[in-house]
Amino acid sequence: MSRKPPSRDQRQAGRESRDLLEQVKTIAQGLGDTFAPFCEVVVHDLTDPKNAILAIHNNLSGRQVGQPATELGLARIADPDYPQVVANYANTFADGRQAKSTSIGIKGPDGTYVAALCLNVDLTLFQAMQSLVGRFTRIETQDGTRESLNPAGPEAIRARIDEFAAQRATTPRALKTDDRRILLRELKDAGCLHVRHASDVIAAHLGVSRATVYASAK
Incomplete structure (x- = not known):
């Protein structure tokens, strides 16, 4: 039995989805260049969940182009009313590093999700910097020691x-x-x-x- 060819509307929707994905890939490249090397930026093609990862910049997670959609991506595919922006949620890389993630869903003309733009920030360096800054700014009180560096007028x-x-x-x-x-x-x-x-x-x-x-x- 031969497969019915896609209708004109379906072909148009397909072209629009591809155009959207190309725009999202361009945005992802700009974000990746801006926040390198601390932030991984990933583009997911939700029209092809088994091969969802379309582009990945500043690869911190070790994933590869062509890998399947995550749980969040699958949830968007299943529910068009799923939140379009999920920001600053706790995440973890495969090796245990803590991450902060934001996922932005991209909808096509028909209101269904066609893509997702995800940012994963490696918190390891920032936590180390926070510790160093805390040590640097710590003040130890010495009994009887008083001094002002501000000239009194x-x-x-x-x-x-x-x-x-x-x-x-x-x-x-x-x-x-x-x-x-x-x-x-x-x-x-x-x-x-x-x-x-x-x-x-x-x-x-x-x-x-x-x-x-x-x-x-x-």
């Missing part, structure tokens, strides 16, 4: 006084004698008293004399 000194007073729910001029003494010692330890005209700035902001500043800072 009049505004910085006033801001420091305001912050000290605010922590005690008061204003700089309303600070108690003991608190003012603590503040002035902190300013001295921070090197603020070595700033030009610092004593005048502090005295004016606290509403005390320069002599009080010098005496309390001893």
